Amino acid sequence: MDMESRRESARALFQSMVLIRAFEERAAAAQAEGKAPGTCTSVGQEASAAGVVKALSSNDLILTNHRSAGHLLARGADPGRMMAEVLGKATGYCKGKSGTLHISVKELGVILTSTIVGGELSLATGVGLSVSMQGSDAVVACFFGDGAACEGIFHESLNLASLWNLPVLYVCENNQWQAFVHRKETMLADHISPRAASYGMDGVTVDGNDVEAVNEAARVAIAKIRETRKPFLLETYTYRTRGHYEPDDQTYVDPEELASWKARDPIASYKKKLLAAGTVSEADLAAIQREVETTIDGAFLFASESPYPAAEELLTDVYA
Ligand SMILES: Cc1ncc(C[n+]2csc(CCOP(=O)(O)OP(=O)(O)O)c2C)c(N)n1
Ligand SMILES: [Mg+2]
Helix, strand or coil, rough: CCHHHCCCHHHHHHHHHHHHHHHHHHHHHHHHHCCCCCEEEEEEHHHHHHHHHHCCHHHHHHHEEEHHHHCCCCCCCCCCHHHHHHHHCCCCCCCCCCCHHCCCCCCCCCEEEEEECCCCHHHHHHHHHHHHCCCCCCCCEEEECCCCCHHHHHEEEHHHHHHHHHHHHEEEEECECCEEHHHCCCCCCCHHHHHHHHHCCCEEEHHHHHHHHHHHHHHHHHHHHHHHHHCCEEEEEEEEEEHHHHHHHHCCCCHHHHHHHHHHHHHHHHHHHHHHHCCCCHHHHHHHHHHHHHHHHHHHHHHHHHHCCCHHHHCCCCCC
């Protein structure tokens, strides 16, 4: 990659992480001020979302879980319509009916946000089967947590995808927590990716706080899936530095563990790396941060001023 392309790629990855952070912190602040309902954030995990999603092509599909704002924003979702959805407004992507936990954006190929932990796994296998039967070259990316990986549905989904050669990139965001339970209480191994071998599938663990490492690992995995049409398990090893949901005082968290991961913040680390290498200037990074702040101010204003759905809308867009 030449210097100019490297700079462009670095700017895009940095911008994406900063946007996700600013969006989620604004949503959490609004919740604390009583201006928004509860929400789940992925603060601390931004490198995983930005790194993987930026490696996908526009015709690839995404299925995700309750911590989905980062995946959607990295995919190019409009922050105003996202914020409106979180606030339950009619201008939101799902007309205010999904809230934070079920957002899907068909035009961006984000098929599903599942709040049933692990639900995205079997549905991604099904979407992989559909893509395969249609003869499409699309790849299906499925984001799930370490908690979901401890459910039976993980085994069924990966086993069938492997047996049927389905083009699915399973991305386990191992953020050390499963709601209020530390993963050490539910699994003895530190990593999820070695489980791939038992399905005859490739599996790799990457430092989920290093956005370039995640992006490179995802590119390699996606290229392999396109070539072989076989599934791949990518584990991004990271940490959720805010609570399970908002509000959450995190009294159950070991303060030393939390501090050690905060010291490895993916955005601050990337900034340091880019400045040390001279890839992007401090002024350039500051400009990106200012632009993002303006975008989020605009998004919040748009969402706040938008109307709630009309009462007559209550029974539309539902199956039964
Ligand atoms: C089937 C099911 N069981 C339990 C829950 C309650 N729940 C919501 S999130 C969560 C923890 C999920 O942990 P993990 O898969 O690691 O994802 P993370 O929240 O860490 O991103 C639980 C138990 C649920 N939503 N669905
Ligand atoms: Mg987890």
